[in-house]
Amino acid sequence: MKSLRIVASELWYQQLAYWRNPMGAFFTFFMPVMFLVIFASLYRGAHYDGLNLDQYFIPGIMTFGVISACYTNLSVTLTNQREQGILKRFRGTPLPPWAYMVATVASCVIRALVLVALTLGVGVAFYGLIVPAHSYGAIAVIVVLGAATFCALGVAITVIIPNADAAPAIVNGVYLPLMFISGTFFPLSSSSVLAKIASYFPIRPFVLASYNAMNPQVHSSSIHAVWLENLAIWCVIPLVFAIRRFSWLPRRRS
Amino acid sequence: MELAVSVSGLRKDFGAVKAVRGVDLEVQTGEVLALLGPNGAGKTTIVEILEGYQTASAGKIAVLGHDPRHDRRRMLERVGIVLQETAVEQFLTVREVLRRRASYYPHPRDPDAVIDLVGLGEKSGARVRTLSGGLQRRLDLGLALIGDPELLFLDEPTTGFDPNARREAWDIVRSLTGEGRTVLLTTHYMDEAQVLADRVAVIAKGVIVASGTPDSIGGRDTGTAKVRFVLPEQAASTAELGLADTHLSVSPIDGRRMIEVDTDSPTPLLHRLTSWAVAHDIELEGLEVARPSLEDVYLSLTAEDKA
Numbered sequence: 001m002k003s004l005r006i007v008a009s010e011l012w013y014q015q016l017a018y019w020r021n022p023m024g025a026f027f028t029f030f031m032p033v034m035f036l037v038i039f040a041s042l043y044r045g046a047h048y049d050g051l052n053l054d055q056y057f058i059p060g061i062m063t064f065g066v067i068s069a070c071y072t073n074l075s076v077t078l079t080n081q082r083e084q085g086i087l088k089r090f091r092g093t094p095l096p097p098w099a100y101m102v103a104t105v106a107s108c109v110i111r112a113l114v115l116v117a118l119t120l121g122v123g124v125a126f127y128g129l130i131v132p133a134h135s136y137g138a139i140a141v142i143v144v145l146g147a148a149t150f151c152a153l154g155v156a157i158t159v160i161i162p163n164a165d166a167a168p169a170i171v172n173g174v175y176l177p178l179m180f181i182s183g184t185f186f187p188l189s190s191s192s193v194l195a196k197i198a199s200y201f202p203i204r205p206f207v208l209a210s211y212n213a214m215n216p217q218v219h220s221s222s223i224h225a226v227w228l229e230n231l232a233i234w235c236v237i238p239l240v241f242a243i244r245r246f247s248w249l250p251r252r253r254s
Numbered sequence: 255m256e257l258a259v260s261v262s263g264l265r266k267d268f269g270a271v272k273a274v275r276g277v278d279l280e281v282q283t284g285e286v287l288a289l290l291g292p293n294g295a296g297k298t299t300i301v302e303i304l305e306g307y308q309t310a311s312a313g314k315i316a317v318l319g320h321d322p323r324h325d326r327r328r329m330l331e332r333v334g335i336v337l338q339e340t341a342v343e344q345f346l347t348v349r350e351v352l353r354r355r356a357s358y359y360p361h362p363r364d365p366d367a368v369i370d371l372v373g374l375g376e377k378s379g380a381r382v383r384t385l386s387g388g389l390q391r392r393l394d395l396g397l398a399l400i401g402d403p404e405l406l407f408l409d410e411p412t413t414g415f416d417p418n419a420r421r422e423a424w425d426i427v428r429s430l431t432g433e434g435r436t437v438l439l440t441t442h443y444m445d446e447a448q449v450l451a452d453r454v455a456v457i458a459k460g461v462i463v464a465s466g467t468p469d470s471i472g473g474r475d476t477g478t479a480k481v482r483f484v485l486p487e488q489a490a491s492t493a494e495l496g497l498a499d500t501h502l503s504v505s506p507i508d509g510r511r512m513i514e515v516d517t518d519s520p521t522p523l524l525h526r527l528t529s530w531a532v533a534h535d536i537e538l539e540g541l542e543v544a545r546p547s548l549e550d551v552y553l554s555l556t557a558e559d560k561a
């Protein structure tokens with residue numbers, strides 16, 4: 001009970017601080033929507049798999065939103081806070097470290113959920129996206145698993161980021177190439193070499209599972225277990241790594 | 255009296271760098287201890303080991319009876335920490351930051367009272383990012399006080415303060431010790447140590463080279479005193495004043511000669527000097543007797559170390 005109250009209070013202050021930093025909020029929420037609008041106009045009238053192409057890439061944009069909020073945002077924020085000494089100061093108070101971490105991660109997950117609602121909402125309202133009622137449960141499972149995976153990766157990658165300046169370069173350097181070869185914004189044949197490489201990493205399974213979940217032509221049971229397994233593995237291993245190696249203190253500039 | 259902090263045989267190596275090389279330290283409950291020492295002497299390292307941020311390479315440590323590494327959580331409920339570097343969430347207001355921090359402690363102080371105490375009353379609704387460096391540092395001190403700590407670690411707490419703010423901070427620290435709280439602070443300001451500390455310890459290259467009260471450290475109270483005066487025109491030589499046998503230096507100032515005598519027994523010397531002056535009905539210009547200042551002692555202690 002007391003732990004819950006601490007986490008809730010931390011979450012409140014983190015949300016407060018977040019929404020008062022307009023630049024951060026702007027990029028997180030505006031970028032996916034902007035991508036959605038741009039791709040929708042580029043792909044106007046295009047088809048894939050017997051469906052409007054929108055039906056493919058809007059779930060892709062949704063995954064992009066979740067990954068931005070969970071992985072990109074979380075890792076850059078944590079690195080900045082670590083290097084500024086803010087994390088160090090929290091460790092000088094009786095606040096349990098896990099409570100701070102849970103609140104920080106929850107903050108990102110909330111943003112991710114808002115982004116999911118935003119991208120799917122814009123898709124349905126303006127671009128004829130179909131989100132079948134029978135897919136809600138599957139979407140929820142995939143989004144939760146995806147958010148967990150990319151939060152774990154977001155925390156884990158801070159371990160290899162030496163300083164705040166390097167954070168965006170390292171975080172995006174890992175993420176952007178994978179995002180493209182995973183067919184996030186456009187369909188990619190599963191027999192292509194790039195797609196095969198991408199299938200070992202967590203983005204492609206996330207994209208495919210999201211697309212299949214919303215595909216009005218197939219039933220959600222067509223979500224392959226191997227995709228979820230992949231996400232689960234990419235959640236657990238970084239999580240263990242993060243728990244063992246996460247640093248609350250600034251790296252010594254040497 | 256009970257010990258608030260007790261350290262013996264403390265060592266800390268960072269690879270080849272031996273930052274702390276065998277330090278013994280005791281801080282009594284209700285006492286203010288100031289750690290002085292040149293940059294890189296090891297002050298922050300010692301303090302951060304006591305705060306449980308770093309693990310000692312060797313040594314026995316107790317902070318309010320806790321092991322700072324293994325009993326950290328309970329220790330942190332009873333101590334307040336000001337780190338050498340300020341870092342506060344930029345987008346929250348002063349009051350929000352203090353309220354948030356207060357919620358971590360079992361018996362916090364009233365945030366508004368703390369805001370007034372550190373002189374941020376007018377800024378309580380301002381976002382931290384709009385505060386000047388010195389004001390953020392005051393907030394830092396407020397954050398360290400919010401949990402109503404029994405023991406305060408202050409690592410260069412008044413760096414960046416204007417002279418008034420520094421005096422206000424001293425008043426705060428003194429009011430705390432009046433209530434029986436203990437303070438361990440580091441500082442580069444000798445006046446701060448002189449005013450605040452019950453005891454000072456001078457650290458150089460990871461070892462304590464001297465410790466004692468600010469007035470007696472390094473033999474300040476018993477050591478060589480300096481007697482200065484301008485040699486009167488009526489006196490042909492210093493011998494005439496009965497000073498021939500003592501260590502003295504003469505420096506020309508404005509065409510006159512300033513005499514400076516180092517002496518272990520200033521009383522008889524002054525007696526000879528003033529008797530002569532009174533007999534000749536002369537006012538001794540610029541006459542002063544000075545014990546070495548804390549800074550003089552500090553400089554000689556830390557200079558020896560370099561040699």
Ligand SMILES: Nc1ncnc2c1ncn2[C@@H]1O[C@H](COP(=O)(O)OP(=O)(O)OP(=O)(O)O)[C@@H](O)[C@H]1O
Nearest residue numbers: 252268271273291292293294295296297298299300
């Ligand atoms: N994490 C670290 N890794 C390597 N060396 C370190 C580390 N922390 C401190 N040192 C070294 O230990 C020595 C003592 O540093 P410390 O910060 O304790 O000095 P200080 O007395 O607080 O100095 P200042 O007055 O400048 O704050 C220095 O030589 C410093 O370079």
Ligand SMILES: [Mg+2]
Nearest residue numbers: 297298299338
């Ligand atoms: Mg220091």
